[in-house]
Amino acid sequence: MATVFLVFNFITGGHIFYALPFLELYPEYICPEDYPNCGPKDHCKDPLRYPIDWNSTRSLHNWVEIYNLDCVEPYRIGLLGSMYFIGEVLLTLFITRIGDLKGRKWVCLICSGLSIPI
Numbered sequence: 001m002a003t004v005f006l007v008f009n010f011i012t013g014g015h016i017f018y019a020l021p022f023l024e025l026y027p028e029y030i031c032p033e034d035y036p037n038c039g040p041k042d043h044c045k046d047p048l049r050y051p052i053d054w055n056s057t058r059s060l061h062n063w064v065e066i067y068n069l070d071c072v073e074p075y076r077i078g079l080l081g082s083m084y085f086i087g088e089v090l091l092t093l094f095i096t097r098i099g100d101l102k103g104r105k106w107v108c109l110i111c112s113g114l115s116i117p118i
Contacts, residue, residue: 008112020081026070027052027059044071 030053031038043050052059064070069077099107 017084020084022060023063024077024081025058025060025062026064027054028056029053040070 026040029038029040029043029050031042031050035042038050043052052065063080064077095107095111
């Protein structure tokens with residue numbers, strides 16, 4: 001049973017890790033002919049003139065679209081991905097100590113069970 005939880009935990013953790021760049025990717029915009037290199041800032045100023053090109057392979061229904069992050073600073077979007085790793089590092093400091101005190105088997109099972117909803 002523990003092996004099943006651990007394998008499932010590693011699989012779901014890998015999906016989160018590899019999906020982060022796609023979850024933070026800006027979409028492509030339809031630019032007018034007089035201004036061919038438009039970006040998110042142009043879309044924020046005039047969304048009707050610079051709409052999202054949903055036919056492009058770079059335009060995904062991701063966190064940028066779901067949480068309306070088109071008009072925030074790029075460092076805030078990068079911070080979303082960094083928060084996953086910061087949380088992992090901080091929790092590792094506490095969980096390893098609990099594992100030493102209470103036993104590693106139960107800590108691994110509980111952490112794997114909690115990672116299933118993620």
